[in-house]
Amino acid sequence: GDSVTQMEGPVTLSEEAFLTINCTYTATGYPSLFWYVQYPGEGLQLLLKATKADDKGSNKGFEATYRKETTSFHLEKGSVQVSDSAVYFCAVDRGSTLGRLYFGRGTQLTVWP
Amino acid sequence: EPEVTQTPSHQVTQMGQEVILRCVPISNHLYFYWYRQILGQKVEFLVSFYNNEISEKSEIFDDQFSVERPDGSNFTLKIRSTKLEDSAMYFCASTIRPAGGNNEQFFGPGTRLTVL
Numbered sequence: 001g002d003s004v005t006q007m008e009g010p011v012t013l014s015e016e017a018f019l020t021i022n023c024t025y026t027a028t029g030y031p032s033l034f035w036y037v038q039y040p041g042e043g044l045q046l047l048l049k050a051t052k053a054d055d056k057g058s059n060k061g062f063e064a065t066y067r068k069e070t071t072s073f074h075l076e077k078g079s080v081q082v083s084d085s086a087v088y089f090c091a092v093d094r095g096s097t098l099g100r101l102y103f104g105r106g107t108q109l110t111v112w113p
Numbered sequence: 114e115p116e117v118t119q120t121p122s123h124q125v126t127q128m129g130q131e132v133i134l135r136c137v138p139i140s141n142h143l144y145f146y147w148y149r150q151i152l153g154q155k156v157e158f159l160v161s162f163y164n165n166e167i168s169e170k171s172e173i174f175d176d177q178f179s180v181e182r183p184d185g186s187n188f189t190l191k192i193r194s195t196k197l198e199d200s201a202m203y204f205c206a207s208t209i210r211p212a213g214g215n216n217e218q219f220f221g222p223g224t225r226l227t228v229l
Contacts, residue, residue: 004155032216043117044156044204044220089156098169099144099211101218103156 003027006090006104013080013111021075021107023064023090033057033066033073034091034101044089047075080111115139119205119221126195127229134190134224136205145188146206146218147180149173156204161211162188195228202226 007022025033032051036044048057050066050073057064062077073090090104118137126132138145147159160170162180179191188207192199202225206218 036220041222043119043222044206046217046219049217091156093211093216098161098163099146099208099216099218100158100161100169100171101146101148101156102158103148105153105155106150 003094003102004090004092004104007107008105009087010108010110013109015082015111015113016079017111019075019077019080019084019109021088021090021109023073023075023104025071025073025090025092025102027071027092027094029094031092031094033064034093035062035064035073035075036089036091036103038087038089038106040086047088080109082111082113085109085111115219117205117207117219117221119203119224121224122222123225123227125227125229128197129194132192132195132226134192134203134205134226136188136190136221137186138188138205138207139219140186142207142209142219144168144208144211145180145182146208147190148204148206148220149201150204150223151198151201159190159203192226195226197228200226200228 034049035047037047048059050057053068055066087106089106091101120135145162150156160174161168202223205221208218
């Protein structure tokens, strides 16, 4: 079955709007959770991560909290900017010591001025 | 800032031809990965490589695929006889260690492979 289920896009917002991109995962053990971002023409960049339950990852105004009880890691930002336009990927390592990542499909975010 | 690089950025090939996708991981990293993303689908793991051997591979990584670290800097993915369904974006990634607190994987910009 799917390891990561991510909200489908595209998502279009006006500048300063609130952003939520939902992500739920399937994993046993103690997985680490990640959000990666891909700007146009670039590779995947780590945006934030959380390695244990109730951890909150944050970076560049984005936040996500590791919720083990709901197996979720939703990405939020209080006020998006045009420069946040990108594709966002949720990923989980399922506790593997070899580092294999399982990704969601990605969510295209477009922010209009 | 060190980064993972990939060449070419776009490769077009005929079905049945061999292709080699090249990656230069970050120099002090020890674990290397290939992922791919077929258009509109998830990013999928293909293979991980450590200490000059494959450490894990997915069901996608069949006998048509191989990886190699021919020297101290390059990490390549070879597809022996390409199929139409191999058309995808291929990402290379590397990390110092795959588990624990500093387990970030650094990704390259990808190679878009188009099989005609």
